[in-house]
Amino acid sequence: MTITISAFAWVPPFAQGYVKDIRARWALAEAGLDYNLHLLSDGAQDQPDYRAWQPFGQVPAYRDETVELFESGAIVLHIASLSDALAPRSKQEAAQIQAWVIAALNSVEPKVENLILPAIFHAGEAWVSEFRPHAENLLALRLKSLSGWMKGRDWLVGRFTVADIIMATVLRGVQAEPVLQDHPDLVAYLDRCLARPAFKKALDAQLDTFTKNAP
Amino acid sequence: MTITISAFAWVPPFAQGYVKDIRARWALAEAGLDYNLHLLSDGAQDQPDYRAWQPFGQVPAYRDETVELFESGAIVLHIASLSDALAPRSKQEAAQIQAWVIAALNSVEPKVENLILPAIFHAGEAWVSEFRPHAENLLALRLKSLSGWMKGRDWLVGRFTVADIIMATVLRGVQAEPVLQDHPDLVAYLDRCLARPAFKKALDAQLDTFTKNAP
Structure with a gap:
């Protein structure tokens, strides 16, 4: 192929x-x-x-x-x-992988981008610093939910899947931010993903x- | 079922x-x-x-x-x-439907939400009006691309699919905004979607x- x-x-x-x-x-x-x-x-x-x-x-x-x-x-x-x-091993696994890929892209990534992109593309503009705490709050809520899901789990869906690829590349955008560091379980999850050869x-x-x- | x-x-x-x-x-x-x-x-x-x-x-x-x-x-x-x-009628159709569902959710919806949500949830805060032209520009770029794709097409993927359901519900959030009205082809596409029984x-x-x- x-x-x-x-x-x-x-x-x-x-x-x-x-x-x-x-x-x-x-x-x-x-x-x-x-x-x-x-x-x-x-x-x-x-x-x-x-x-x-x-x-x-x-x-x-x-x-x-x-x-x-x-x-x-x-x-x-x-x-x-x-x-x-x-490849997914069951219809339920396929559905959950698809759900988590989309959750990473729609429920988490936009909140990550709102936290990091303004400082890159609009450095020095007044609204950037005023917007930041709102962006941080919205991302914090989503990370708290994600952390709740990860309790007792190593991967989003039972074993490593492409959903982890998407979620890890999303979280990696805020790897150094306190809002992620507040969740040692998510830091450990991200490290686990990024340690893969x-x-x-x-x-x-x-x-x-x-x-x-x-x- | x-x-x-x-x-x-x-x-x-x-x-x-x-x-x-x-x-x-x-x-x-x-x-x-x-x-x-x-x-x-x-x-x-x-x-x-x-x-x-x-x-x-x-x-x-x-x-x-x-x-x-x-x-x-x-x-x-x-x-x-x-x-x-x-149901998709071929592997290519399935791939394109999935691509367009995700494009609507990741490449378009976050730009729509940045345009409309601040005015709802942060009315009166100074950064909202300063952020708005940036949000409008970013959405305008995506709508221009979408309009380019729609040239000669009635639906995102050959015939009506669930990708149109997601895209229409995304665009509906800015139905009254000039940034959408600037594209009569997208207004007509949205009308076509929303006219479905x-x-x-x-x-x-x-x-x-x-x-x-x-x-």
Whole structure:
């Protein structure tokens, strides 16, 4: 099976290691599947041919011999379906994996982004510091709920699944923030996820792309 | 098949008709499936038994004889799998439906919520008006991309699917905003979605719940 994922040829240092193709790379590494890169540079993400594949001009987009799709959450769910290691073992497990992938992307990630993105993209503007405590409160509520779920659990759904890939890459955005550090169980969960050899492999692969294509 | 979804017994008027169980109700109406309600009142969403079903205390949660899950996006994807009318007709269609459900929830809905929620929950605070143009710009970019995708299309994926249910309920949050009105094609798409008899049925059902349980 020939698999291709899209990735940016290069991004500024603050984003290196955090671009969302790391999710697809991680799932592929867990599944033991090789892949080709479709690298985007010089505004290629805004060209009509790429928008026909990824309508929002983001990465990753994914293609194999059967399907073509976008959105990292949908991509890792598809990769799981190709893998003995990652495939759901029952309808209930499949439903829970899908629920947790979407929970990470819809119930947690927007709260993470509201905490960290304003300081990056709007540094110095007055509203940023006034907005921050609200953003922190909303994320704290979600992390408290997540911590409640993790009680007695090592992984979101019984064993390591692609839902953990999405949740770990979401939480990683606030790894150094007090709001996460307030939950030692979530810190331990994140450490457990990031200790997996497949994560290291995915991170190295993303960083290697940027090294090779540095301007 | 006995299907149960959770819903709030009552919410304040500004939220009536917009609570996310409308997504599950809509999909079930399209599928021609009946359902029971598990109604939450008096803080029931914070009780351990509900958190074991819906870890974040939100609605809807879903249960049938085979699976139990949460997150409206995952629930409508599951409902689609039960229905001759909504089930994907190929692997490519399934992948695209999943991609668009997640795109609506991760790439569009957070931008919609940042535009409308601050004015509701933080009315009068200084940062709200300063944040608004940034929120509007970010949503405008996503709507421009979505409009680009919709060119020549009536629905996100070939025919009406549960992806349209999620996208329509997301866009409905900014139905009256200039940022959506700037795209007549998206206004027409939203109108096309909301004209479906199953949407009307879902909306009436949600409003009926609140009428019956008004405090």
